[in-house]
Amino acid sequence: MSALRITRPDDWHLHLRDGAALAAVVGFSAARFARAIVMPNLNPPVTSTPQARAYRERIRACLPAGARFEPLMTLYLTDSTTAAELEAAKASGLIHGIKLYPAGATTHAEAGVTDVRALDERFARMAELGLVLEVHGEVTDPAVDIFEREARFIDTVLGPLIERHPRLRVVFEHITTAAAVQFVRGAREGVAATVTPQHLLLNRNALFAGGIRPHYYCLPVLKAERERRALLEALAAGSPRFFLGTDSAPHARGDKERACGCAGVFSAHAALELYAEAFESIGALPRLEAFAAFHGADFYGLPRNRDAVTLVREPWSVPAQFPYGADTLVPLRAGESVAWRLVSE
Numbered sequence: 001m002s003a004l005r006i007t008r009p010d011d012w013h014l015h016l017r018d019g020a021a022l023a024a025v026v027g028f029s030a031a032r033f034a035r036a037i038v039m040p041n042l043n044p045p046v047t048s049t050p051q052a053r054a055y056r057e058r059i060r061a062c063l064p065a066g067a068r069f070e071p072l073m074t075l076y077l078t079d080s081t082t083a084a085e086l087e088a089a090k091a092s093g094l095i096h097g098i099k100l101y102p103a104g105a106t107t108h109a110e111a112g113v114t115d116v117r118a119l120d121e122r123f124a125r126m127a128e129l130g131l132v133l134e135v136h137g138e139v140t141d142p143a144v145d146i147f148e149r150e151a152r153f154i155d156t157v158l159g160p161l162i163e164r165h166p167r168l169r170v171v172f173e174h175i176t177t178a179a180a181v182q183f184v185r186g187a188r189e190g191v192a193a194t195v196t197p198q199h200l201l202l203n204r205n206a207l208f209a210g211g212i213r214p215h216y217y218c219l220p221v222l223k224a225e226r227e228r229r230a231l232l233e234a235l236a237a238g239s240p241r242f243f244l245g246t247d248s249a250p251h252a253r254g255d256k257e258r259a260c261g262c263a264g265v266f267s268a269h270a271a272l273e274l275y276a277e278a279f280e281s282i283g284a285l286p287r288l289e290a291f292a293a294f295h296g297a298d299f300y301g302l303p304r305n306r307d308a309v310t311l312v313r314e315p316w317s318v319p320a321q322f323p324y325g326a327d328t329l330v331p332l333r334a335g336e337s338v339a340w341r342l343v344s345e
């Protein structure tokens with residue numbers, strides 16, 4: 001196959017940041033995706049509908065001329081999120097999900113949830129309102145091995161949460177392990193997961209190839225090869241429970257390349273193209289369209305897109321860096337080639 005025309009996809013997990021950083025990155029997503037679920041982990045976080053509405057306007061103001069791209073907003077769940085806040089979110093029509101970060105789990109997760117069970121009333125209200133809960137699925141106990149944190153979260157937090165709230169719709173974000181694949185496959189109706197390009201294309205060796213590689217550091221951290229294979233096999237099987245969510249998470253070069261560098265991989269510049277590589281690697285290109293354009297829309301109860309995008313099998317070189325406000329941004333595959341190219345229409 002040398003050309004692939006598919007329904008325009010959506011990105012069901014994206015970090016766009018704010019200000020000059022937002023302006024630097026949003027065009028990459030708008031060139032590929034019709035819509036994106038926009039993560040609320042700004043600093044301070046987006047915890048109310050007025051804040052989400054204002055953030056949405058800032059995103060729209062940064063779009064390149066002529067771009068049609070719809071930001072689907074989320075609220076950041078905290079210990080003090082009220083039922084009234086959830087009701088306002090639903091009534092706005094702009095907010096499609098509520099993001100649960102265990103406190104301290106990742107970038108700007110300091111204001112996250114300290115005790116998931118304590119919020120059971122709020123989860124019950126979300127289920128009634130039909131708001132999707134988007135979950136960063138890692139325990140934060142520093143005594144738990146970093147490669148085990150996702151599996152531990154399933155056993156101690158996510159599994160019980162899903163049982164306690166049988167009607168709550170849950171997206172287990174950026175899954176990275178065979179345990180997560182198995183959990184999502186076997187879970188009740190209304191449970192799904194997103195998968196990033198980096199977790200499909202790279203294993204944890206990438207972090208240490210010839211030296212420490214901060215641009216491959218994200219959370220959840222890259223896992224062993226057997227886990228990566230399990231993700232690929234899940235997508236090759238075509239279950240509607242798995243869909244595209246890049247977790248593209250830009251950080252300035254200076255914030256990545258230091259003694260304690262930030263977590264996050266930037267992939268928006270080549271996201272769909274990288275997924276095409278991953279699907280091709282297992283002979284599953286015919287499955288790409290549903291993963292990228294159908295499963296997520298169906299899960300969120302939104303219409304599927306009607307227009308299309310075209311990819312051609314023609315290698316191109318990713319720049320070594322992009323401008324990023326006063327700093328620069330090092331993208332995934334910087335200075336290397338990507339096998340598929342998006343045809344601009």
Ligand code: DOR
Nearest residue numbers: 106107218219249263264
């Ligand atoms: O690597 C990550 N970066 N994981 C997250 O969960 C957050 C993200 C960010 O916002 O930078």
Ligand code: ZN
Nearest residue numbers: 013015039247
């Ligand atoms: Zn994320």
